[in-house]
Structure formats: C-alpha cells, structure tokens
Amino acid sequence: MRIGELSRRAGVPVPTTKYYLREGLLPAGERMHANQVSYADEHVQRLRLIRTMVEVGRFPIATVREVLGELDSGERDLDGLLGVLSRTIAAEQADRVRHSSDDTGLRAAQELTGRHGLPDDPAIPYLREIADVLTAFESLGQADLAARIADTYAEAAKQVAAVDIEAISGLDRENTAVAMITGTVLGEALFAALRRLAQAQLSIRTFSDRGDS
Amino acid sequence: MRIGELSRRAGVPVPTTKYYLREGLLPAGERMHANQVSYADEHVQRLRLIRTMVEVGRFPIATVREVLGELDSGERDLDGLLGVLSRTIAAEQADRVRHSSDDTGLRAAQELTGRHGLPDDPAIPYLREIADVLTAFESLGQADLAARIADTYAEAAKQVAAVDIEAISGLDRENTAVAMITGTVLGEALFAALRRLAQAQLSIRTFSDRGDS
Numbered sequence: 001m002r003i004g005e006l007s008r009r010a011g012v013p014v015p016t017t018k019y020y021l022r023e024g025l026l027p028a029g030e031r032m033h034a035n036q037v038s039y040a041d042e043h044v045q046r047l048r049l050i051r052t053m054v055e056v057g058r059f060p061i062a063t064v065r066e067v068l069g070e071l072d073s074g075e076r077d078l079d080g081l082l083g084v085l086s087r088t089i090a091a092e093q094a095d096r097v098r099h100s101s102d103d104t105g106l107r108a109a110q111e112l113t114g115r116h117g118l119p120d121d122p123a124i125p126y127l128r129e130i131a132d133v134l135t136a137f138e139s140l141g142q143a144d145l146a147a148r149i150a151d152t153y154a155e156a157a158k159q160v161a162a163v164d165i166e167a168i169s170g171l172d173r174e175n176t177a178v179a180m181i182t183g184t185v186l187g188e189a190l191f192a193a194l195r196r197l198a199q200a201q202l203s204i205r206t207f208s209d210r211g212d213s
Numbered sequence: 214m215r216i217g218e219l220s221r222r223a224g225v226p227v228p229t230t231k232y233y234l235r236e237g238l239l240p241a242g243e244r245m246h247a248n249q250v251s252y253a254d255e256h257v258q259r260l261r262l263i264r265t266m267v268e269v270g271r272f273p274i275a276t277v278r279e280v281l282g283e284l285d286s287g288e289r290d291l292d293g294l295l296g297v298l299s300r301t302i303a304a305e306q307a308d309r310v311r312h313s314s315d316d317t318g319l320r321a322a323q324e325l326t327g328r329h330g331l332p333d334d335p336a337i338p339y340l341r342e343i344a345d346v347l348t349a350f351e352s353l354g355q356a357d358l359a360a361r362i363a364d365t366y367a368e369a370a371k372q373v374a375a376v377d378i379e380a381i382s383g384l385d386r387e388n389t390a391v392a393m394i395t396g397t398v399l400g401e402a403l404f405a406a407l408r409r410l411a412q413a414q415l416s417i418r419t420f421s422d423r424g425d426s
Binding site for chain 1: 224258261262269295326331332337339342343346347350352353354359361362365366367368370371372374375376379380381391396399400402403404405406407408409410412414416
C-alpha cells in the first residue's frame with residue numbers, strides 16, 4: 001500500500017507518518033519505482049502502536065524509540081522492555097505529581113503497601129510515587145480521604161495487576177512485548193473509564209437528592 | 214502572609230501565582246499598604262487545589278475556573294460540580310484515545326458493562342470512552358488481551374468507585390466538593406501507582422527467569 005493508505009488505516013496524518021519514518025520509528029517501506037514506496041500490514045500495526053504510545057500514553061519520541069528498540073532487539077529477555085516502560089511511566093508520573101514527599105509520606109506509603117503484601121522498599125520508584133500522592137492529599141487537607149480509600153485501592157490494584165500479568169504470560173516474546181505496551185497504556189484508560197462509569201452510577205444515587213445541603 | 218510565602222507554601226512559582234490572581238482563579242489578598250497585600254491560609258489551600266487540577270489533572274485554565282465557580286456558588290447542589298468534572302475528564306480522555314469506535318466496539322462495551330450491572334446507555338460519555346478503548350485494543354491486534362482483563366477490571370472499578378463515593382458522602386458541602394476534586398485527580402494517580410507496584414512485584418516473579426525465549 002501507499003503512504004496515504006497506511007496513514008488512513010492507522011489513523012495517523014500523512015505528515016506525522018513521514019515524521020516517524022524520518023525519525024526511524026517506522027521502518028522504511030519497499031521502494032517499487034523512483035516515486036513509489038510500498039508499505040505492508042506490519043507497517044500499519046507498528047504505526048498504530050506508535051500512535052498509542054504517543055497519543056494515549058503521552059510517551060516522548062525518545063522513549064518510543066527506546067521501547068521499539070527493545071521490542072526489535074529480539075535477543076534479550078523482557079526485562080529491558082519492562083524496565084523502559086517502568087522508567088517512562090514513573091518519570092511521567094513524577095513530573096505530574098511533583099510533591100516532594102517527606103519521611104511522613106514515605107512512612108505512610110510503606111505502611112499501606114506493607115499491610116497489603118506489596119513491596120515497601122523506598123528504592124522502588126513506585127513507592128516514592130505513592131508517597132508523593134499521599135503527601136499531595138495531605139497538603140490539600142484530605143489525608144482522611146486518602147486513609148478511607150487507600151486499602152480498597154490497594155486490594156483492587158492487586159487484582160488488576162494479577163490479571164494484567166496473567167493475561168500476557170504464556171504468549172511468545174513478540175506478542176508479550178506488544179501486549180505489555182498495549183496493556184500498560186490502554187489498560188489504564190480502560191480502568192479509568194470503568195471507574196468513572198461506576199462513580200457516575202453511584203453518585204447519581206447518592207447526591208442527586210441531597211439538594212443544597 | 215506575603216505572596217512569596219503563599220507561593221512557597223503551595224509549591225507554585227510566584228509568576229504563576231500572579232497569573233492565577235490576574236485570571237481571578239485565586240481571590241485577591243487583603244491590601245495592607247500601598248505596596249503590601251496579605252494572604253491567608255485559605256489562599257494556600259485554594260492555590261494547592263488549583264495546582265492539583267492543573268499539574269496532576271491537566272485541566273485547562275477555563276475548566277479550573279468553571280470548577281472553582283461551582284465550588285464557590287454555594288447555592289447549588291453538587292450535581293453542577295460533578296457535571297463539570299465529568300465533562301472535563303471525558304473530554305480529556307476522548308482527546309487521548311480518539312479511536313472512533315464503531316458499532317462492534319460499542320456493543321462490546323455494552324456487553325461488558327451490562328454483565329457487571331453498570332449502565333449500558335450509549336448516551337453516557339464514559340460508555341463511549343470504554344468502546345473507544347476496546348476498539349483501540351482491537352486495532353492493535355490485542356482484542357484477546359482486552360477480553361482476558363476486562364471483567365476483572367470492571368469488578369475492581371466497582372469496588373474503587375464504591376469507596377470513592379462512600380468516602381465523600383456525609384461530608385458538608387464545601388468539604389464534599391474539595392474531596393470530589395481531590396479524589397478525581399489524585400485518586401487516579403494513587404491507583405495507577407499501586408497497580409504498577411503490584412505489577413512490578415508479580416512481573417519479576419513471572420518474567421525474570423524466562424530468559425530470551
């Protein structure tokens with residue numbers, strides 16, 4: 001297929017597709033004539049994957065390149081890919097929350113994760129993230145709110161993570177890698193939408209007849 | 214306190230604080246002398262709330278204004294605030310996923326939500342969001358992955374939503390409103406960090422000894 005069809009099928013504008021080609025994120029197509037390059041179904045899949053990371057996951061282009069490099073390396077195990085995905089997401093998250101948590105926040109995070117059998121080593125970036133979020137709740141005067149929701153969140157997160165990992169184990173390497181990227185980026189969007197749908201259903205029941213209390 | 218201390222305590226740079234003052238998001242301080250304006254603790258709280266919506270929630274300034282307007286209106290019930298929060302998040306999410314789902318995606322979303330006692334009316338924006346995410350999985354060749362995780366996600370989302378609503382009901386109006394904003398924005402970050410911590414714990418067990426399969 002020509003670049004126009006490739007772009008249309010992946011839902012990416014032609015100039016953006018050309019940019020990904022120039023940046024080497026998308027492999028070059030096969031040159032048929034002086035002015036004609038042909039792309040295959042693999043290009044459509046790859047372009048959709050790039051689009052998911054950029055638009056839904058908001059990964060910087062450098063990270064997309066790193067993730068695709070791990071995906072294509074073929075010779076390594078999946079730790080490299082997991083590592084890149086983890087670092088990217090931790091960095092993006094840290095950038096958003098950016099409340100430097102103090103020892104109190106860190107202790108609260110450790111108590112929470114320890115209580116649910118989750119790792120409580122402060123060297124793990126995700127633990128620091130949890131501490132930052134708890135500190136942010138506290139700084140908004142909402143420490144009680146965090147305390148009321150945190151245990152249910154931890155248990156629900158464990159169920160979700162267990163099915164995440166189970167769903168991608170047993171696939172071959174290529175599929176595991178693509179499933180890992182998809183699950184990381186789209187899984188979060190799916191859970192968030194389901195949570196909000198359930199909230200909307202419950203809040204109509206809870207608040208709609210409270211009036212101006 | 215002076216604007217420097219206000220900014221420092223809320224973790225917002227002075228020029229940004231001045232911008233929020235000019236935009237009317239932050240009420241003016243009390244003028245003490247010709248060159249001195251004094252701010253109170255309420256300003257710190259308000260500024261932290263603005264910062265959370267802008268930095269963590271990535272709300273556009275116009276939306277922050279609308280949310281704060283609902284918060285300050287005092288005379289309305291909470292539906293207005295819920296409505297603004299819902300529309301904002303739905304719009305931001307739609308902007309990120311932007312896969313126009315077809316009837317197949319919508320039917321898949323309805324089957325999923327119906328199976329779990331969640332609303333399945335296509336007029337609800339969140340249902341369309343779920344359809345879009347399922348369509349995005351499908352377009353990446355990962356429909357099987359979505360099928361394997363979706364039911365667990367729906368049940369976990371219901372648990373999380375139930376504690377979200379329960380935790381903020383019974384508060385007075387002002388606190389319910391602030392808790393709603395905080396829970397909407399920071400609750401998502403908390404769940405995501407917990408999910409990734411649990412994933413990391415499990416994936417080390419599952420993948421670290423697979424080697425280059």
